[in-house]
Amino acid sequence: MTDAVSPSRPAAHAARPPRTVNGSLIAAIGMAVLLGAWIAGVRLFDVPAYILPRPEAVLKALWSGLAVSPLSPVGFYLPLWGTLSNAAVGFLVGTTLGIVLGSLMAESRTIEKLLMPYAFALQSLPKVAIAPLIVIWFGFGDGSKIAIAALLAFFPILVNCFTGLRATEPERIDLMRSLSASRFEIYRIVKLPSAAPYIFAGLDMAVVYALLGTIVAEFLGAQQGMGVVITQAQAITDVAGVFAALVILGALGILLHGAVRRLERRVVHWANRGKP
Amino acid sequence: MLMAQTIIDRPANVPASPPLIEIRGAAKIYPTADGRGVRAVDHVDLDIAEGEFVCIVGPSGCGKSTLLRMLAGLDDVTAGTLRLGGRPVTGASPDVGVVFQAANLLPWLTVRQNVALPLRVGGHHAPAEDRIDALLAMTGLGDFGARYPYELSGGMQQRAGICRALARDPRILLMDEPFGALDALTRERMNLELQRIWQASGKTVLLITHSIGEALFLADRVVVMSPRPGRILKVLNIPIPRPRSFDTIVSHPMYAGLASETRRLLNAEGGIE
Numbered sequence: 001m002t003d004a005v006s007p008s009r010p011a012a013h014a015a016r017p018p019r020t021v022n023g024s025l026i027a028a029i030g031m032a033v034l035l036g037a038w039i040a041g042v043r044l045f046d047v048p049a050y051i052l053p054r055p056e057a058v059l060k061a062l063w064s065g066l067a068v069s070p071l072s073p074v075g076f077y078l079p080l081w082g083t084l085s086n087a088a089v090g091f092l093v094g095t096t097l098g099i100v101l102g103s104l105m106a107e108s109r110t111i112e113k114l115l116m117p118y119a120f121a122l123q124s125l126p127k128v129a130i131a132p133l134i135v136i137w138f139g140f141g142d143g144s145k146i147a148i149a150a151l152l153a154f155f156p157i158l159v160n161c162f163t164g165l166r167a168t169e170p171e172r173i174d175l176m177r178s179l180s181a182s183r184f185e186i187y188r189i190v191k192l193p194s195a196a197p198y199i200f201a202g203l204d205m206a207v208v209y210a211l212l213g214t215i216v217a218e219f220l221g222a223q224q225g226m227g228v229v230i231t232q233a234q235a236i237t238d239v240a241g242v243f244a245a246l247v248i249l250g251a252l253g254i255l256l257h258g259a260v261r262r263l264e265r266r267v268v269h270w271a272n273r274g275k276p
Numbered sequence: 277m278l279m280a281q282t283i284i285d286r287p288a289n290v291p292a293s294p295p296l297i298e299i300r301g302a303a304k305i306y307p308t309a310d311g312r313g314v315r316a317v318d319h320v321d322l323d324i325a326e327g328e329f330v331c332i333v334g335p336s337g338c339g340k341s342t343l344l345r346m347l348a349g350l351d352d353v354t355a356g357t358l359r360l361g362g363r364p365v366t367g368a369s370p371d372v373g374v375v376f377q378a379a380n381l382l383p384w385l386t387v388r389q390n391v392a393l394p395l396r397v398g399g400h401h402a403p404a405e406d407r408i409d410a411l412l413a414m415t416g417l418g419d420f421g422a423r424y425p426y427e428l429s430g431g432m433q434q435r436a437g438i439c440r441a442l443a444r445d446p447r448i449l450l451m452d453e454p455f456g457a458l459d460a461l462t463r464e465r466m467n468l469e470l471q472r473i474w475q476a477s478g479k480t481v482l483l484i485t486h487s488i489g490e491a492l493f494l495a496d497r498v499v500v501m502s503p504r505p506g507r508i509l510k511v512l513n514i515p516i517p518r519p520r521s522f523d524t525i526v527s528h529p530m531y532a533g534l535a536s537e538t539r540r541l542l543n544a545e546g547g548i549e
Contacts (some may be wrong), residue, residue: 047285171377174350174380175376177373179393179398180367180368180397180399181399193382271383
């Protein structure tokens with residue numbers, strides 16, 4: 001979880017060349033080496049399964065969670081759905097608020113001066129520490145999961161949206177002013193698209209934070225969700241089960257990140273193609 | 277001190293109609309942190325008649341862009357008055373189209389959407405599709421409307437920039453070093469094209485450049501400005517007949533004299549190397 005308010009650079013990842021066969025090969029070799037070291041290490045040093053289970057045991061736990069009916073109470077699908085749906089609602093709420101408040105702050109010095117100190121104060125708090133408070137306010141149901149996911153997703157979007165809007169090239173604003181464009185037209189036609197690469201960099205973080213926030217909230221108490229799967233496996237020292245849940249969450253994070261990147265390349269297709 | 281000279285120095289071929297652009301004692305002081313301010317433009321007087329093509333040459337930082345920004349309504353004048361068609365400049369005017377340095381197209385809009393932009397903002401709502409077609413065709417961009425700016429060469433981007441400036445059919449085109457970012461050959465081609473567009477459209481053009489060759493090729497009158505604070509050193513008439521071409525203009529009997537005088541004026545002030 002970040003405690004820094006600095007916006008992430010939008011240009012960094014859009015410039016990466018498309019993945020090549022070579023790249024996937026390197027990734028596959030890395031994976032094989034890691035798994036090999038894992039298997040060898042566990043056997044060689046005789047690590048007990050309650051500290052580090054064998055990869056086979058994790059695979060087995062994964063299989064038993066995935067190779068069931070989607071509605072099975074012991075499968076991963078129902079908890080995954082619970083976690084994902086709460087994370088998605090939290091993500092939507094957090095990013096919408098982030099874009100609206102970031103825009104207001106970028107457009108008005110008064111609102112900026114009014115809200116910026118609170119934004120920084122709240123951002124410098126470790127938000128996981130606020131989580132128990134949110135559970136007290138919103139209860140153990142979906143509300144607290146959505147609220148924590150929204151809170152975590154909110155900041156990267158707020159900061160990146162604000163920074164991106166302020167970074168609009170002045171020549172482009174001059175162009176709009178020379179056409180007597182209204183303030184809203186300048187915002188909609190020039191500033192918002194200018195800020196889009198920044199906003200996408202924020203979305204990339206926010207989507208993972210929303211998932212993280214939901215899991216943290218589920219640790220604190222929930223009826224269902226991947227966080228519950230992890231705490232239940234932990235309670236019976238089913239370390240392979242914990243690992244399996246973590247693998248699912250890791251894969252989900254990569255998928256979501258990939259989806260944001262794909263959307264970004266589609267929407268912000270002009271970025272890093274050279275200035276017009 | 278130069279007021280009388282600049283106003284009297286009118287070319288014989290320009291009719292004595294009231295000036296479309298009137299600049300009287302215009303000055304611009306930018307505030308600075310120490311409170312003294314930077315004097316960017318100092319007491320500029322200039323009249324430009326309807327249909328005239330005037331080029332301003334001067335060293336970098338002589339305030340020529342500031343003068344153009346004030347005419348476009350993007351900057352306030354600190355002193356003096358600016359009038360367009362007799363009306364004082366209070367902001368952006370529908371009579372004015374601005375061509376920016378390096379085209380300044382919006383990269384997320386297609387060429388066509390960029391050209392149509394003036395027809396959908398600032399109180400305009402209905403882009404006249406056939407007018408945009410005509411503009412694109414006139415500048416050789418007819419097949420490129422659906423492309424994005426990054427798919428176009430620098431010269432084509434600036435043609436789209438000129439189309440956009442013409443979209444509202446303004447009487448005045450203000451051009452701020454429009455071809456400065458282009459290579460020499462493309463630049464000459466763009467100058468030829470601009471001459472053709474200007475002759476066909478009858479617009480009044482004020483173009484800023486630091487290329488003496490470009491100024492002499494395009495202008496009816498060349499205004500030479502001093503380094504900061506920008507003042508008008510001299511206004512030169514360029515009575516070379518049109519349409520001009522780069523092959524023949526250099527052999528015109530007056531060309532060498534005008535070029536060397538412009539260069540001398542700029543060098544005397546230590547501006548252009």
